[in-house]
Amino acid sequence: MDVLHWDGTLSAKDFRVGAFAFAQKWESLNSGFPLWVWVLSPKHPWLASPEEEGYLSLEKICLSRPNEEEIDQISQIDTEEEGTNCAGNEDVIDDATLVQSNHHELHYYDFHIVYSSTFRVPVLYFRSYCSDGSPLLLNEIEKELPACSSKELSKSKWIFISQEEHPYLKRPWYKLHPCGTAEWIKLLFLSDTARPKFEVVLELYLLSWFSVVGQMFGLKIPFKISN
Amino acid sequence: MEAQKFVWEGAIPLQIHLHESQVTALPPPPPALILAPRIGYLPLLAPLIKPYFSSTLPPGVDTIWFDYNGLPLKWYIPTGVLFDLLCPEPERPWNITVHFRGFPGNVLIPCEGEDCVKWSFINSLKEAAYIMNGNCKNVMNMSQSDQLELWNSIMNGNLEAYQRVSSKHKLSTVDDEYTSLCLPKAQQSLGETNLTAQVKTGKVPVRLYVLSIREDFDDLDEMPLVDSWRDLLHKSTI
Numbered sequence: 001m002d003v004l005h006w007d008g009t010l011s012a013k014d015f016r017v018g019a020f021a022f023a024q025k026w027e028s029l030n031s032g033f034p035l036w037v038w039v040l041s042p043k044h045p046w047l048a049s050p051e052e053e054g055y056l057s058l059e060k061i062c063l064s065r066p067n068e069e070e071i072d073q074i075s076q077i078d079t080e081e082e083g084t085n086c087a088g089n090e091d092v093i094d095d096a097t098l099v100q101s102n103h104h105e106l107h108y109y110d111f112h113i114v115y116s117s118t119f120r121v122p123v124l125y126f127r128s129y130c131s132d133g134s135p136l137l138l139n140e141i142e143k144e145l146p147a148c149s150s151k152e153l154s155k156s157k158w159i160f161i162s163q164e165e166h167p168y169l170k171r172p173w174y175k176l177h178p179c180g181t182a183e184w185i186k187l188l189f190l191s192d193t194a195r196p197k198f199e200v201v202l203e204l205y206l207l208s209w210f211s212v213v214g215q216m217f218g219l220k221i222p223f224k225i226s227n
Numbered sequence: 228m229e230a231q232k233f234v235w236e237g238a239i240p241l242q243i244h245l246h247e248s249q250v251t252a253l254p255p256p257p258p259a260l261i262l263a264p265r266i267g268y269l270p271l272l273a274p275l276i277k278p279y280f281s282s283t284l285p286p287g288v289d290t291i292w293f294d295y296n297g298l299p300l301k302w303y304i305p306t307g308v309l310f311d312l313l314c315p316e317p318e319r320p321w322n323i324t325v326h327f328r329g330f331p332g333n334v335l336i337p338c339e340g341e342d343c344v345k346w347s348f349i350n351s352l353k354e355a356a357y358i359m360n361g362n363c364k365n366v367m368n369m370s371q372s373d374q375l376e377l378w379n380s381i382m383n384g385n386l387e388a389y390q391r392v393s394s395k396h397k398l399s400t401v402d403d404e405y406t407s408l409c410l411p412k413a414q415q416s417l418g419e420t421n422l423t424a425q426v427k428t429g430k431v432p433v434r435l436y437v438l439s440i441r442e443d444f445d446d447l448d449e450m451p452l453v454d455s456w457r458d459l460l461h462k463s464t465i
Contacts, residue, residue, distance in 0.1 A: 007361070118354050135332070162350060163336050165301075172336040179353055179363045 003189050003201055008182030009120035012053070014202050018122075019056050019113065022206035034058060036113075041168045055168065056113040056206075062106055063144060063218055105130040107144060109217065113206070114167055121181040122206060124213050125166055125173045138163070138174060146218040176213055185209055235386045237265035239310045240320040241272075245280045246294075249327055252283045260320065264384045265307025268344045269293050269300060271382060276325060289327040292335060299331050302338050303347040304436075312436055345378050355432035356398065365396045 010018065023036040040054045112125040128136040128144075138161065160177035188208055189201055196204070214220065243259040250256070259279040263272055273291045293300040295313055300323070304312075310321055330337065338344065353363040369377070373392055380388035393399055 119357055162346070164350075165336060171333060177350070179357060179367075183362075 002198060003186075003195065006186060006189075006198065006201070008184075008186035010115070010122070010202070010205060011120070012115055012117060014205075015115040015122060016054070018202055018206045019054075021203045022113075022210065023056060025207055034061065039112075039168075053115075055115070057110070058112075059108075059110040061109045061111065061219075063109060107136060111217075112166070112173070113210070116178050119178040119181065121178050121185070122209055123178045123181075124176045124210075126175075126217075127173045141174070145216060176216075181209070184212070188212070232386060234307070235264075235266055235384060235389075237307060238262045239265060239306055242320040242322045243276055243279075243293075244322065244324045245283065246324050246326045248329070249280075249285060250283055251285050256280055256283050258322075259325075263306045265305065265310075266381060266384065267306050268302055268304075268348075269306055269309075270302045270338050270344055271341060273340075280325070280327070284327055287328060290330045290337070290339070292326050292330050292338070293323050294326070295321075295323045299335050301335065302344065303336070303351075308436060312438055341382075348378065348381065349374065351434075352398070358430050358432040360397065365398065369396055 019036075019038060023038065026033075027035055036056045036058050038054050039057045040052055107128050107130060109126060109128050113122050114125055115121075116123045128141050130136070160179075161174055162177055163172055163174050165171065166173040185205070185208065189196065211220075239262070241259075241261045241263050243261060245256055245258075247255070256279060259276050261272060261275055263269070270291055276291070277289070292302065295309075298313070300309055310317070314321060349366065353366045356363045356366045373396070376388060377392045379385070380392065390399070
């Protein structure tokens with residue numbers, strides 16, 4: 001099979017193989033960053049498939065925001081680089097005030113990459129919550145996303161977010177709708193002048209896919225597709 | 228198309244009780260008796276149900292949800308499917324409980340009204356279209372008025388209107404041609420060339436809900452109550 005005739009989709013087995021490849025590459029490219037974990041889903045005795053199903057999980061991620069950098073610098077506060085906090089306060093602030101004015105909840109994100117057997121592509125499920133576990137609504141999440149990427153992507157015809165039941169956890173999660181994935185991922189690989197072999201495409205599939213969808217959350221991968 | 232007409236005309240008699248936590252005046256209001264279309268969704272019944280209970284509700288914003296024997300009902304599953312799944316020994320009328328407060332957001336996806344149900348339906352339609360055609364272009368390219376007409380046909384149980392819009396957008400599941408060919412040739416194997424030449428092989432989107440039972444029982448009456456959605460699995464397949 002060559003890339004030209006490929007429809008942009010993955011089999012369940014390819015997804016599993018690709019998931020492990022992605023998790024390994026992620027570890028080697030992002031030292032110090034939390035790792036993706038493969039979670040096995042419970043097997044149902046009446047299902048014929050012998051292979052185990054699962055998904056990739058990356059949890060309890062705090063997306064860095066401008067005021068978080070300020071919190072990090074509490075111990076080494078430099079009045080020249082306080083910038084503006086979310087209240088637009090440009091005054092010089094000392095340690096005590098910095099802790100107080102930025103002492104609002106940290107928001108955590110969980111990301112799961114789940115295979116969709118209908119669309120035959122990976123799907124990103126995510127949710128966000130405060131440290132006490134209370135969930136964030138979509139409009140609250142959108143306020144936190146990197147401004148330019150969320151605006152661009154919301155205008156894009158490829159991105160839809162809907163709230164649906166997590167296929168394994170049976171709880172409400174947000175998901176990026178997968179119906180355009182096969183098309184844009186095929187375009188992504190076709191635009192690579194190096195015309196990689198199909199085996200290489202499979203190995204790089206999830207990394208390429210995440211390099212696009214992860215941008216919504218400011219999760220960037222230092223990655224060159226030709227490598 | 229008899230089978231489709233039969234399903235569309237089906238309805239489930241519901242006896243809807245207001246949950247005790249929502250009763251602010253004694254005596255508690257009597258249950259509402261409503262005939263719900265099988266091809267329909269419980270939240271869409273809100274305008275019919277509310278008048279029965281509005282005088283006894285506590286103050287606040289209403290967000291309707293239902294439970295059956297304590298199990299919160301997933302509103303995006305059609306009423307007929309919920310009934311067949313949870314009540315295999317049919318209970319007539321089906322006794323369910325309505326709530327207007329205390330939406331269990333950790334278990335159920337929020338439903339703010341008719342629009343939510345409509346979008347859930349359209350998303351399912353996209354998935355079905357993807358299985359049938361390999362892409363969802365026919366659903367994405369539907370005009371607003373066609374989408375509305377399709378949705379209204381579901382809300383009103385109008386099969387003709389539904390068929391009109393769905394066939395316009397290549398959403399009919401089985402061709403009439405195929406059905407009439409299949410019947411007389413039921414005995415022949417599909418390997419025969421004259422049959423395969425005339426029959427279009429298509430994909431039929433199916434969503435299968437499976438209820439798993441862990442204990443043996445002799446009678447459907449004795450079936451243990453479903454107390455968790457963990458026992459239910461659904462998969463969309465070809």
